[in-house]
Amino acid sequence: MRVVVARDILKANDQLARANRRRFDDVGVTAVNVLGSPGCGKTSLIEAFHQSWPKRLEFGVIEGDLATSRDAERIERLGAPVVQINTEGGCHLDAGMVSKALEQLDLEGLRMVFIENVGNLVCPAAYQLGEHFRVAVLSLPEGDDKVAKYPSMFSRVDLVVLNKIDLAPYLAFDEGRVKEDLARVSPEAALVRVSARDGTGVERLVEYLLSVVEADTKE
Amino acid sequence: VHELSLVEDLLAIAEDELNRAGVKEQVREVVVRVGALSGVNAEALKFAFEAASPRTRLAGAGLVIKEIRATGRCRHCDYLGAIDDPLAPCPDCGNPSLQIEDGRDLQLESLEVEERAERQHE
Numbered sequence: 001m002r003v004v005v006a007r008d009i010l011k012a013n014d015q016l017a018r019a020n021r022r023r024f025d026d027v028g029v030t031a032v033n034v035l036g037s038p039g040c041g042k043t044s045l046i047e048a049f050h051q052s053w054p055k056r057l058e059f060g061v062i063e064g065d066l067a068t069s070r071d072a073e074r075i076e077r078l079g080a081p082v083v084q085i086n087t088e089g090g091c092h093l094d095a096g097m098v099s100k101a102l103e104q105l106d107l108e109g110l111r112m113v114f115i116e117n118v119g120n121l122v123c124p125a126a127y128q129l130g131e132h133f134r135v136a137v138l139s140l141p142e143g144d145d146k147v148a149k150y151p152s153m154f155s156r157v158d159l160v161v162l163n164k165i166d167l168a169p170y171l172a173f174d175e176g177r178v179k180e181d182l183a184r185v186s187p188e189a190a191l192v193r194v195s196a197r198d199g200t201g202v203e204r205l206v207e208y209l210l211s212v213v214e215a216d217t218k219e
Numbered sequence: 220v221h222e223l224s225l226v227e228d229l230l231a232i233a234e235d236e237l238n239r240a241g242v243k244e245q246v247r248e249v250v251v252r253v254g255a256l257s258g259v260n261a262e263a264l265k266f267a268f269e270a271a272s273p274r275t276r277l278a279g280a281g282l283v284i285k286e287i288r289a290t291g292r293c294r295h296c297d298y299l300g301a302i303d304d305p306l307a308p309c310p311d312c313g314n315p316s317l318q319i320e321d322g323r324d325l326q327l328e329s330l331e332v333e334e335r336a337e338r339q340h341e
Contacts, residue, residue: 001242001331001332001334002329002330002331002332003236003237003240003242003329003330003331003332004328004329005232005233005236005327005328005329005330006326006327006328006329007232007236007326007327008324008325008326008327009225009228009229009232009251009325009326009327010225010228010325011232012228012231012232013228090221090224091221092221094224122258123221123258125258126257126258148306151305151306152256152258152323155305155319181306183315184306184315184316184317185305185306187294187316
């Protein structure tokens with residue numbers, strides 16, 4: 001006997017992601033999934049971002065890592081509400097983990113939540129978390145071929161943040177190549193150049209995300 | 220990618236569907252559709268299935284993997300067809316404007332269940 005199933009294996013995750021999304025929508029919070037390699041500067045970017053982000057629009061952070069609460073401690077020092085998820089070896093965050101984290105994060109009074117994913121350019125791309133917006137952070141030392149080499153990641157992002165641009169004089173990184181590849185895999189994605197370290201471009205990033213939060217409010 | 224956690228999800232979905240269909244028997248064959256752009260490696264999926272399926276109703280079942288080719292649509296000339304490389308230019312008009320249409324999915328298609336033992340009474 002044949003039992004016809006025809007069910008998408010990632011569907012269970014998608015359903016939980018939709019529930020997370022409703023939770024964010026109910027309280028008017030814009031959720032941003034932050035993706036990128038280990039060491040590309042995801043946490044540093046959130047720290048730099050915090051300085052320029054308007055204080056009236058508070059944001060919270062969900063930190064995803066295999067182990068340690070080091071990133072959460074860094075966010076805590078900013079005074080922002082934060083919850084750490086340890087995946088215990090897992091290569092990505094899934095919607096269920098975010099749902100559990102949301103039990104510990106008081107969304108009341110927040111306007112935005114950053115969900116910092118596990119550093120990885122492969123697996124996190126396949127998992128919706130309930131976010132409104134996806135940001136991929138790509139740092140110059142990683143090389144200018146990453147968009148082409150990881151199309152499943154870069155074809156599903158709304159914004160690419162090119163980080164560590166202060167290192168450009170020391171590296172043979174061709175930004176034109178990134179733009180060209182991005183135009184192919186993700187023509188609608190925006191590109192912002194920043195240095196989380198010296199603050200270059202962070203204002204533009206803040207402006208950009210403010211426009212996202214406002215557009216989200218109007219919907 | 221994370222084939223082991225995908226197999227765990229697959230086993231949970233299979234269990235759910237078997238219960239819903241009121242099936243009590245062991246599963247003999249599992250058919251899974253794997254899109255060329257799903258990021259799932261067929262060999263790793265088989266390995267993960269062998270590792271995770273014992274002590275479930277899918278223990279010992281054959282895993283049939285149907286590889287699904289990727290298809291793309293050209294934003295420029297509206298070409299719709301099979302693609303090998305999502306970054307390649309459109310095979311029709313040559314513009315770098317292919318959009319992935321299909322081939323990202325990973326789907327549990329069907330479960331072949333062992334026949335009931337009724338025939339033993341014949």
